[in-house]
Amino acid sequence: MAVYLDVIWLLNFCFDYMLLALTGILLKKQVKKRRLATGALIASCYVLFLFVPALTFMVNPFMKLLYSLLIVVVTFGFTRFRSFFQCWLLFYFVTFMIGGGMMGAHYFFQKDMTVFNGAVATQSTGFGDPVSWLFVLVGFPIVWFFSKRRVDHLETTRIHFDQLAEVSIRIDDVTISAKALVDSGNQLQDPLSGSPVMILDMTVHEANFPPSFIQKAKNITEFQEEGEEDRWEHRLRIVPFRAVGQDHQFLCAVKPDEVLISMEGRSLTVKKVLVGLSFHTISGEKDYTCILHPKMLTGHKATAS
Template structure:
């Protein structure tokens, strides 16, 4: 049987290096190219040693564990014991993630033609068959990319979830409830009163939002200024016209309302915002409707309420 040792070793060097790179991404660590390749080279030595009298030892789980430890030491160095074990476990998680993805894809696409494929591949001698190597060559980069993107997506979802708050607005006799995202990039204030502004989307919320708010959200601010748009009497003392800057436009006017109460709940703590403005819009702020409003971070600096008691910090 012909064994293409150089090809097998080169592929394992590449795969081990990519696994170390994926580990570095998960750990949020910078890694030098030479360390990455050196760690991959250590991992690929098992392939070379498998064709020596030491093959009985290199196939042992303890030998593989020692090899993995050397890969981590060379790629990341030794800073402290806790980081070393964290990096080692992350390497195994990356390996199982990629390997599990390849196995799942293999069992997903296999069909009744598998027998004929094996018969066809049996005529080609070598270390494995061309079908399996082609599958690995195509599947490994795809699984690597899929794992990286999904982990990054989960991290962004976690970050976003940590910033999701419950928002309660009280205007006249109406009490409105929304999911809000605390956005440090929202630094809009009313230039006259210096009150922070919160953006609330009322799109697809016609049943829970009063008709008067929906009309204000859909109205053109300039129509209020020109007097072409009538303002309901109960909103006369609440209405504000605020200039703002958005991407692609130098200046823009928005309509804001001063509610009677803004109550924000985050991690079991309620923040009472006594001075703030709300700008209702018909634009959808979240593509997946995870939140309906963008909360100004200044609104979380108000008095805290825990168990009905108010705590001023």
């Protein structure tokens, strides 16, 4: 069997470059391309050691450990031991994640069992089923991009959940509990009272409001018309706002008695606030059903929850 060492080395160089690049992306580090290339060059040279009898000691786990430290130092540098150690562990995590994904995808498409003359037969070799180079060339970039997207999604989700709070809105004898997102981009305020306006997803919480109240809230023009009176009608407010590409929009809001916010082990009670009623879903995945105004978290006395 002919072994093309230059092809094997080139493939390993490309794969090592992508592994180091993904590690740098997850570390949020701006790593220069020449440092990535140098690190990938050192990492890919390990393949050459396997074909040199005098360098067989490099297959020792301890030597592999030292070699990986060299790769990380050359690529990402050394400033502090803690940051270097985290970088080194993340490099191993990325390698095992991509490698595990490749092997998992390989065995997912394999058929190791056949039925022959009514008998079940399995096939296996002592060293496992070899992975074809074509599968590696196609599968590695796919697993790389998939892993990067999943990690980015998990990071975004973590950021969102770090900004979530538990909210209780009290209106007379009705208490509405919701999970809220603290949105720094929400700067909506009532122009008359200056009260901040939070947004409530009515597609989820509409059942907490009287039907007559909902009807008036959906039809702004009926505010001044005579008809069935509602006990919360005096709490209705109309708040003008401006959206991207839309001017002179109006939002129906309700004046609550108070809003209790529980976040990061503390509780805030806000009384000067309006609750804007959105009859459109504000979170497709229902991670939160309310959007808080950032002003609601400042200037209020907090208590330990």
